[in-house]
Amino acid sequence: AFANSGDNDRAIRGFARATELAPGDSRLFVNLALAHIKGARFADAAIAFRQAAELDPANPLLLRDWAWLLATSPLADNPDNPPEALRLATRACELAGEDRPELLDSLAAAQASNGDFSSAHETATRAVEIATAKKFPSARIAQLQERQSRYARGLAYRDPPP
Incomplete structure (x- = not known):
């Protein structure tokens, strides 16, 4: 509360x-x-x-949230955190399957945080395709597309301050 x-x-x-x-x-x-x-x-x-x-x-949503934090917050500036984010996001996808856009979104952010923009763009593209097929809200699809575009330009995603 x-x-x-x-x-x-x-x-x-x-x-x-x-x-x-x-x-x-x-x-x-x-x-x-x-x-x-x-x-x-x-x-x-x-x-x-x-x-x-x-x-x-073995909780994929917990691992996703932790990976997202390490990949998209100021913690991403610590060189130890992007590899850990990638490990966590990969594990989340392994546990839950790779057909969940919210997990793929974290994986793409972790890939980009590690400088692998090609993989990040490919993963983000899959997230957009699956979210579109599953009829996610248009605002959510737009968020995924915005990040997909960043990765295509070689830019990592950082969450805005709370």
């Missing part, structure tokens, strides 16, 4: 306390990570995602 109320610091405190009370619930760590992202606390978000993944290592 706090995360939606605009009181992000309170949400972070609440999720941090919840992880202490239920340290085996990966969803709490994911919620803590998302609250940290909303507050532009990217390193703290990465720690929370790591803790969640230790509890639920």
Whole structure:
């Protein structure tokens, strides 16, 4: 509730306390990570995602979100993070199949973050094709196409600040 109320610091405190009370619930760590992202606390978000993944290592959506953070936030400037993002995004696709545009979107971002713009463009193209075939909302398809265009121009994608 706090995360939606605009009181992000309170949400972070609440999720941090919840992880202490239920340290085996990966969803709490994911919620803590998302609250940290909303507050532009990217390193703290990465720690929370790591803790969640230790509890639920086969969750493709968790791996996708963590990969996205490492590939598209200021954390991408750390040379260790783009390869980790690529590993996580690849694993997410392996777990869930390569017909999910949201997973392919993260994989393309990770590929671009590693400087592999040809693969990123190819992956983004697949994401657009699948999203179009699955009749995703036009705004979502436009986002995918915008990133696809960036990769074609040799540009990585970075999320705007929260």
